Amino acid sequence: MGSRKKSGCAKKDKRRRKRERPDHERELTRAYFLDGETGPWAMKLAARESLTRLGAGAVEDDTVVGGAALGDGTSVGDETNVGDAAGGGFGTTGESPAAADGARLAPAKADRGRTGPDYSAPSSIDSLTDPVLHAIATRRSISKVGPETPSDSDLREIIRIISTVADHKALKPWRFLILRGDDRIRLGEALDEADGVTRKDGEVNMKPLRAELLLALVSSPTPHPKVPEWEQHATAAGAGHLLELALWQAGWGVMWRSGHLTNAPAVRRLHRLRDGELLMGWFYIGSVPERYRARLAAGTRPRPDPDQFLDTL
Numbered sequence: 001m002g003s004r005k006k007s008g009c010a011k012k013d014k015r016r017r018k019r020e021r022p023d024h025e026r027e028l029t030r031a032y033f034l035d036g037e038t039g040p041w042a043m044k045l046a047a048r049e050s051l052t053r054l055g056a057g058a059v060e061d062d063t064v065v066g067g068a069a070l071g072d073g074t075s076v077g078d079e080t081n082v083g084d085a086a087g088g089g090f091g092t093t094g095e096s097p098a099a100a101d102g103a104r105l106a107p108a109k110a111d112r113g114r115t116g117p118d119y120s121a122p123s124s125i126d127s128l129t130d131p132v133l134h135a136i137a138t139r140r141s142i143s144k145v146g147p148e149t150p151s152d153s154d155l156r157e158i159i160r161i162i163s164t165v166a167d168h169k170a171l172k173p174w175r176f177l178i179l180r181g182d183d184r185i186r187l188g189e190a191l192d193e194a195d196g197v198t199r200k201d202g203e204v205n206m207k208p209l210r211a212e213l214l215l216a217l218v219s220s221p222t223p224h225p226k227v228p229e230w231e232q233h234a235t236a237a238g239a240g241h242l243l244e245l246a247l248w249q250a251g252w253g254v255m256w257r258s259g260h261l262t263n264a265p266a267v268r269r270l271h272r273l274r275d276g277e278l279l280m281g282w283f284y285i286g287s288v289p290e291r292y293r294a295r296l297a298a299g300t301r302p303r304p305d306p307d308q309f310l311d312t313l
Contacts, residue, residue, distance in 0.1 A: 135249045142253030145286025149213040162242035174236035179214040194264030211284035219278040253288040
C-alpha cells in the first residue's frame with residue numbers, strides 16, 4: 001500500500017512540475033516535437049522512408065503518372081463538367097484509369113507518406129502546388145463511369161484513411177455498404193417497389209447498373225449527451241466527401257447520387273437500416289471514360305466569389 005501511495009505522489013509531483021514550467025521551456029518543448037528536421041516526427045518519417053526503400057525492391061522510377069475525377073452530393077441524374085485533376089495510382093488490377101493520359105506526376109506508391117505538413121511554419125494557401133488543395137479545387141462529378149473499379153482491399157485501405165474525418169467524441173457514426181453484381185439489381189427492385197413501378201418479366205431498373213461498384217453511405221448516430229444527432233449526420237457526410245476526394249486523387253470517377261426514394265421503407269429494408277439510421281445516398285465508382293478525360297486539361301468551372309460565404313458577427 002505504501003509503494004502505491006509513493007507512486008501516486010510522484011505522479012502528482014511530476015504533473016505539478018510540468019504545470020509550473022516557465023513559458024519559454026514549454027515553447028522549446030513544443031518546437032522540438034514539431035520540428036520537421038530533428039524532432040520525433042521527423043525521425044519517424046526518416047525511419048519509415050528507410051523501411052520503404054528497403055522494401056521497394058526493384059522499384060527504380062520515383063514517379064508515376066495519374067489522373068483523377070470525383071463526384072459531389074447531387075440528386076439522381078445530375079451531371080457536372082470535369083476539370084483538370086491530379087492523380088496518384090490508387091490500386092486496382094492494372095494502372096490508374098487516367099494514367100494513360102498523363103495528367104500530371106505524383107509520388108510513387110513506395111514513396112507515399114514520407115513527408116507531412118510543417119506545423120511549425122504554416123505556408124500560404126496554394127491550390128496549384130499542394131496536391132490536397134488541388135484535388136479539392138478540381139473535384140468534379142462523373143455521371144457515367146467506366147467498368148474498372150477499385151478492389152475490396154483498396155476500399156478497406158481508403159476507409160481506414162478517411163476515418164480521420166472530424167468526429168466529436170470519436171463516435172464513428174458512419175459506415176459503407178458495398179454493392180456489386182446482383183446487389184445492384186436488388187437495389188433497382190427496391191427503388192421500383194418504393195416508387196410503385198411494375199416492370200415486364202426480365203426487365204430491370206437500369207439506374208443502379210450505371211456503375212459496376214456502388215458504395216452506400218449510412219449515417220449511424222449514437223445517443224450521446226454532448227453530440228446531437230444532426231452533428232453526427234454531418235460527420236457521416238464529411239466521411240463521404242473525404243471518400244470522394246481520395247478517389248479523385250487516385251484517378252477514379254465518382255458520382256454521389258440520392259433522391260426522394262433514398263430512405264423509403266423498401267430501400268431501408270434492403271440496406272438493413274436500424275431505427276435512427278439514415279441512408280445518405282450511393283457513390284457510383286468507376287474509371288474515367290475517354291470523353292471525360294479529354295476535358296481534364298480544359299480548365300476548371302467558374303468559382304463563386306468567396307466573400308458571399310464570409311461574414312462577421
